[in-house]
Amino acid sequence: MSDETLNTLPADEENAAAENSSALPSAVEEEETAALAQAEEEQPEEEAQPLDPNALLEVRHLKKHFPAKKDFFGRPVSFLKAVDDVSFKIEKGTTLGIVGESGCGKTTLGRTILRLQPATDGEVYFDGVDINKLNTKQMNALRPQMQIIFQDPYSSLSPRMPVGEIIGEAVAQHKLVPKTELKEYVLEVMKSCGLPYHYYERYPHEFSGGQRQRICIATALALKPRFVVCDEPVSALDVSIQAQIINLLKDMQEKMGLTYIFISHDLSVVEHISNKVGVMYLGSLVEYASTGDIFDNPMHPYTEALFSAVPIPDPDRHSKRIILSGDIPSPINAPAGCKFHTRCNHCMDICREVAPKFKDYGNGHMVACHLYPQD
Amino acid sequence: MVKYIIKRLLLCVLILFGVSVILYLLLRCVPGDYVTNKFTANPNVEMSEEKLEAMREIYGLNDDVFTGYFKWLFGNPATGTKGAILLDFGTSFVYDAPVSEVIADHMWISFALTLLSLVIYYPLAVYLGTRAAVKQYGAFDYATTVLTMVGISFPSFFFSAIIVKIFAFDLGWFDTSLGLNSTGLINPSGWELFTDTAWHLVLPVLVVVVLSIGSVMRYTRTNMLEVLSADYIRTARAKGLSERSVVYKHAFKNTMIPMVTVLAGILPGLFGGSMILEDFFAIDGIGRIAYNAMNQGDIPFVMGYNMFLALLTVIGMLLTDIMYVVVDPRVKITN
Numbered sequence: 001m002s003d004e005t006l007n008t009l010p011a012d013e014e015n016a017a018a019e020n021s022s023a024l025p026s027a028v029e030e031e032e033t034a035a036l037a038q039a040e041e042e043q044p045e046e047e048a049q050p051l052d053p054n055a056l057l058e059v060r061h062l063k064k065h066f067p068a069k070k071d072f073f074g075r076p077v078s079f080l081k082a083v084d085d086v087s088f089k090i091e092k093g094t095t096l097g098i099v100g101e102s103g104c105g106k107t108t109l110g111r112t113i114l115r116l117q118p119a120t121d122g123e124v125y126f127d128g129v130d131i132n133k134l135n136t137k138q139m140n141a142l143r144p145q146m147q148i149i150f151q152d153p154y155s156s157l158s159p160r161m162p163v164g165e166i167i168g169e170a171v172a173q174h175k176l177v178p179k180t181e182l183k184e185y186v187l188e189v190m191k192s193c194g195l196p197y198h199y200y201e202r203y204p205h206e207f208s209g210g211q212r213q214r215i216c217i218a219t220a221l222a223l224k225p226r227f228v229v230c231d232e233p234v235s236a237l238d239v240s241i242q243a244q245i246i247n248l249l250k251d252m253q254e255k256m257g258l259t260y261i262f263i264s265h266d267l268s269v270v271e272h273i274s275n276k277v278g279v280m281y282l283g284s285l286v287e288y289a290s291t292g293d294i295f296d297n298p299m300h301p302y303t304e305a306l307f308s309a310v311p312i313p314d315p316d317r318h319s320k321r322i323i324l325s326g327d328i329p330s331p332i333n334a335p336a337g338c339k340f341h342t343r344c345n346h347c348m349d350i351c352r353e354v355a356p357k358f359k360d361y362g363n364g365h366m367v368a369c370h371l372y373p374q375d
Numbered sequence: 376m377v378k379y380i381i382k383r384l385l386l387c388v389l390i391l392f393g394v395s396v397i398l399y400l401l402l403r404c405v406p407g408d409y410v411t412n413k414f415t416a417n418p419n420v421e422m423s424e425e426k427l428e429a430m431r432e433i434y435g436l437n438d439d440v441f442t443g444y445f446k447w448l449f450g451n452p453a454t455g456t457k458g459a460i461l462l463d464f465g466t467s468f469v470y471d472a473p474v475s476e477v478i479a480d481h482m483w484i485s486f487a488l489t490l491l492s493l494v495i496y497y498p499l500a501v502y503l504g505t506r507a508a509v510k511q512y513g514a515f516d517y518a519t520t521v522l523t524m525v526g527i528s529f530p531s532f533f534f535s536a537i538i539v540k541i542f543a544f545d546l547g548w549f550d551t552s553l554g555l556n557s558t559g560l561i562n563p564s565g566w567e568l569f570t571d572t573a574w575h576l577v578l579p580v581l582v583v584v585v586l587s588i589g590s591v592m593r594y595t596r597t598n599m600l601e602v603l604s605a606d607y608i609r610t611a612r613a614k615g616l617s618e619r620s621v622v623y624k625h626a627f628k629n630t631m632i633p634m635v636t637v638l639a640g641i642l643p644g645l646f647g648g649s650m651i652l653e654d655f656f657a658i659d660g661i662g663r664i665a666y667n668a669m670n671q672g673d674i675p676f677v678m679g680y681n682m683f684l685a686l687l688t689v690i691g692m693l694l695t696d697i698m699y700v701v702v703d704p705r706v707k708i709t710n
Binding site: 114116136139140141142143144147148150152155156157158159160161162169170173174203205216219223 | 605606607609610611612613614615616617618620625628629632702703704705
């Protein structure tokens with residue numbers, strides 16, 4: 001893990017972030033790239049922003065809205081804003097942890113970044129290319145470089161394919177290794193992921209959860225990716241297996257120089273694996289900082305409450321639990337102003353009306369909260 | 376595996392026994408018997424009550440239900456039958472020939488008709504269902520849904536009547552006398568006979584295709600939709616596989632598992648014929664033969680025919696279970 005990779009987001013981006021959040025999306029699911037290109041033209045100043053050469057992935061104002069209610073003619077009248085104006089970037093070889101309650105849009109964020117679902121608006125630059133502008137063929141050609149490991153290893157493997165075929169299939173289609181060496185290559189990948197070679201002919205149902213997750217990891221890594229979204233890869237596994245899988249992911253990161261987005265609701269796991277952490281609430285990032293900063297000094301009240309829930313393995317120390325009142329509001333009619341104001345212990349009048357800016361408060365520690373100076 | 380199959384076959388015998396008991400009881404409950412139907416329907420022929428009684432005795436209709444069933448099952452020394460237990464179903468009243476012979480004679484006509492339809496509609500239905508599922512809620516999906524629903528909803532006699540009216544009577548493309556061959560055919564050559572039969576088969580096959588395609592298509596669509604929303608399909612897409620590979624390799628392979636059940640369920644229908652359809656089109660298949668026998672109270676034939684259907688059904692069920700092992704690697708038969 002490299003600690004010297006702390007960097008700063010360009011501060012200019014925040015202004016646009018706050019203003020865009022209320023704009024209705026111009027594109028619905030089906031009309032992907034055309035509508036996106038159009039939305040692009042409306043904000044020409046975005047193009048001018050130079051990309052960070054150190055960042056492998058840069059996400060700008062990414063939005064994913066699902067039509068929640070439709071009128072008689074099937075036109076959407078309200079939207080579920082699963083991902084609402086999220087911007088961040090990840091440097092090569094580092095890990096960004098994304099944390100938040102269930103339903104806050106973590107998983108949707110991961111899938112939208114990989115264009116497994118078309119984004120409603122916003123850009124995802126992978127190695128300098130906006131993947132939302134690629135056509136299907138170009139996107140499929142790029143896919144091996146950006147892989148995903150899903151949460152549920154039980155349902156994410158086709159029950160009718162033996163392990164060797166699952167791992168080797170896409171390798172063959174993308175012609176990553178010559179045909180004659182395919183089996184050898186697959187066995188090699190399996191070995192590096194802790195799968196004995198005689199598993200090659202077996203079917204997924206013969207394996208336990210941990211082994212299945214190893215198969216999923218092998219499937220992703222066999223494509224020689226540069227970037228992997230780990231979508232809660234250990235939450236379906238029991239604790240002893242969790243550690244093995246996390247260590248496997250870390251080993252492979254060192255070996256292959258991978259860049260991860262690690263989505264989880266387990267804060268201790270995120271602390272262990274991440275260089276940076278982003279906290280999501282109702283589809284938006286509320287805090288983003290290096291792991292050390294955010295765990296030592298959580299600035300946003302939500303982050304504070306979230307981290308206070310982590311149990312301390314010391315019976316004599318009393319943790320100061322911050323109990324949040326109320327439920328997480330519906331993302332269909334998210335509260336106006338600061339989305340967290342309905343549950344915040346520090347809620348002020350301004351929080352109910354004005355959305356706070358996502359601002360850098362030094363050392364790349366970004367927070368969206370009115371408790372801190374907004375200018 | 377072998378042990379399992381033997382076990383299942385023994386169970387089949389038990390099921391068939393139960394079926395035969397119920398069938399025989401029901402048949403004997405039907406008012407009017409063969410003798411009464413045949414000899415009192417014609418007012419020109421006077422039959423004395425004694426004569427009728429004697430006839431009933433000959434046909435075994437005077438036995439009570441238990442004796443009758445016993446004779447059917449274990450044979451009757453008086454008539455020389457060996458009984459159903461030795462696969463001798465006796466002599467048909469109406470057709471005056473051994474039941475098994477009558478079935479064997481007419482079975483293949485029905486089989487040919489149904490198989491021909493099956494070969495057309497099954498792949499077509501699977502294809503349409505797959506396409507509809509891939510483009511769910513698209514124009515293609517709605518169009519096939521509506522059309523196939525119309526197909527399912529038609530009663531076969533009604534649809535046959537419409538088809539015959541339009542294509543045979545109004546347009547005159549087909550022979551209105553129906554049947555399998557034209558009436559005017561004298562000493563036809565092999566090729567002539569073949570084309571003539573083929574031409575006569577078009578309408579009945581069309582009816583079967585239209586009536587059957589809907590359910591298989593809907594079934595395929597539902598299964599395909601379920602599979603397409605599975606996580607491993609998302610994995611396949613994330614791997615950057617082509618859409619073709621995702622749909623036909625990953626999704627379709629997994630759709631095949633439930634489809635096998637449908638295919639095995641078709642088995643009794645394949646040999647059993649269709650009573651209404653064959654009767655309407657005057658095709659001498661097993662369905663029409665059975666329909667006539669049923670109307671005239673031909674107990675041995677109706678028993679034989681229904682046991683034949685029951686046998687096909689239980690074998691179909693057994694085949695389904697065995698096929699599951701073949702298509703689904705997760706299913707293993709253990710004792």
